[in-house]
Amino acid sequence: MQRVDETPKFRATVEMEIQAKVDSNHPDGVVDTSGDRIYGVTLAQEERIQAREEELERISTQAAFGRQEGRAERTRAVVEQERRSQRPVKEVDPREELERAELGQINRQAQRLAEDVNGGYTRSVIANRIASRVLEGEAMFEAVTDTEEEMQHEAGTIVPIGRLESIRRGEVSVEGRVIELWEPSCTSMQQVGLLEDETGRTKFTIWAASRQTKAKEGELVRFRAAAKNWYNGRCSIALTRWSGIVFPERGQWWV
Template sequence: MTSRKTVVDKDSVDAQNAKYPDETRYAVEDEPELRATVELESQAKVDTNHPDARPEGMTLEGEETHLARTMEKKRTRQRLDDRQQSSRERRSREVASRGSHERRQAFQERAASVAPSQGSTDPRELCSRAELAKINEQAARLVEECDGWSRAAIARRLAARVVDGADISRAVLDVVEGCQREPGTVVPIAAVPEVDRATVSLDGEIVQLWATDHPAIAQSGLIADETDTIKFTVWEKSRKRPVTEGDQVVLRGAQKSWYQGRCSVAVTGSTLVTVQE
């Protein structure tokens, strides 16, 4: 059997190292330097700067930072004085109130230059006796048409339009349209499509009910008044009391919807349904 042992002469190795001195630079150190990874350094910063961190185990710099942050929190939570109302807060309220009053006066002066009725608390004071007689006559007639509005409120609106230069006929039309646009005002069914709101209030008679097999719809049919007829839908989730044909009902806060160019209303959970006796 042949042996393949290789005998290396130590002197020959030293001679090779002396011949190629540059290659000895890549020798591995016996005790390499240990350094923290990027993840460990990042986690150390988070632990040191965390608001809930405790001084124990921190460096001197971290402990001083923690104590300074704690003292700053305690200082900012204390009031400048121990009184119930700080003088600074009182002065701020006074300045804000005075500025608001001055801006309101400036706005009223500019508004009065454009619309004379805005310069008086009650525009009826600027009307003549003849104009007041017509205004009161129309206000008494519009009380029934403008649901929820008193005669005095309607008269003030009419007087404002007359003072601004409109005749009594135009003032009546503007006031009726304005009252109908106000939330909660019962409007004629014919005016429901023209109301610029997502919800409307209307009063009418249930003239027809339709059978429905859709699980989400409790009732559907037609409601009518002296002006027009409109479709209504009662959703099952609204949990409203069923109505019958011939009932005179008031729907407050009914949701408007459109389908194929036709307007309809829906009774939701926020709709108030009142059946009149």
């Protein structure tokens, strides 16, 4: 006897087929396949796929960044190790390479310059400069005179008034005694006078805008950062707001 398959078969009705076609063509049913859209998936499925891809990209970026951080850390460790292994180079004193007789002569000349050149240099610093020149091949006399010339032209050194014209700087510091004061020719001048030391004399002007303390005739003064000028073909100096006055006999600064 032939058995009959009694399993019911489900077939779509005409209405169901029509509805399926409508759903498949609806913009919310299937994701748009144009451009970068994924074919054959819904919008929700595509969002899940993109989220997963972004997560994988983030993990990959973190891994690469971690490798770079490790490389930078290793590089810093190597540099630090090399730095620790380097020993500081000891600076050689040129005086150590001179004969005893030469060194004694240099020390005597350095002491003389320290007393003659009012620039605040110690004997040791001056001797070091002279010794360096001697080691470079200069004769002792030339090394001493070149060092003295160098010191005279450096800022802050008290320049002899008789050498003002030869100083290459636009501002100088001098010390001398006020031997005469004149009546200023205009209100922009506070004081005009004559300053003298054992090497010469020069005219000085203190501008009113500088607001300096007035000097007196016969008083010892030290002018700091005075501007060089020329008066009747001769070098003169002027005190501006950037200059300063020291009164050694008063025992205090006036700026």
